[in-house]
Amino acid sequence: MTRSAHGSRVEYDPAIAAFLEDIYSVCNIGERLRRDPLVVARRYAAAEDRELAALVCSTLAFGSVDLIVRACEEALAPLGGRPAAALARMGEAELREAWGGFGYRFCFAEDLIALMRSAKRAQADFGSLEELFLRGDPGGPDVVAGLGAFVGALKSLSREPGGPGEGRSLRENLLPDPARGSACKRLFLFLRWLVREDGIDPGGWLRVERSRLVVPLDLHMVRVCVERLGFISSPYANLRNALAATAGFRLYAPEDPVKYDFSLTRPGIDPEPGDERFGCR
DSSP states (O other): OOOTTTTTEEOOOOHHHHHHHHHHHHHHSSSGGGGGHHHHHHOSHHHHHHHHHHHHHHHHSSSSSSHHHHHHHHGGGTTTTTTHHHHHHHOOOHHHHTTTTTTTTTTEEEHHHHHHHHHHHHHHHHHHHHHHHHHHHSSSSSSSSHHHHHHHHHHHTTBBBSTTTTOOOOOTTTSOGGGGTTTHHHHHHHHHHHHHSSSOOOOOSSSSOOGGOOOOOOHHHHHIIIIIISOOSSOOHHHHHHHHHHHHHHHTTTOOOOTTHHHHHHHHHHHTTGGGGOOOO
């Protein structure tokens, strides 16, 4: 038994358990990835390339899904087939040449350059983004504190060396700090992609436990958790509700609470005939 975001008791329901397994079996399949930014990050086999692509693609995961995928491909195009090695060879001038003309909604050229700069430095200084995350992760039942430290480290690493932008780091709306109460949907999505491994999530990070993941709470998942599952009772995407929803999912998958995230959002994001029977939108 757990409690919702407003304190009401949420108990294990066999009907919900059956529903979750049903929608997982139907929607958690590779064919449903066609309109998801993860389809871009999955193209890279090497762990160092995949974690870099996942950071870029999850950071850009806002707006229309087709435009997101296009923006991810545009952002990664200058790095070719081995992004981590290509990025490692770039100096500041090359970063500006590669992404000086980039723009997608509220992610501008300076933002993507700063993100690439921080990722380059993190992989060079720590060996991987995973190692950077682990250095700041105190452990515990979830990844929230570790994610906050990770975000802080990336922002510090993103600062421009000299010039008019010296000292400026990645903006809060691109890499939000969970300590401020944000749902951090895109960052929790990044962790889901890299920590889990199944027919959808490619994995690659081996030292973070799936049981500590937090549900990436967007509009579609909020609706599902309020209207279909009853895990939360307020229609707001914030950290409080993300943790409450995760607690609800732990009743059904204690070792893998974000197992159902992808499948539950397909009927709303990319519906197929027959999805209406699930009652998710």
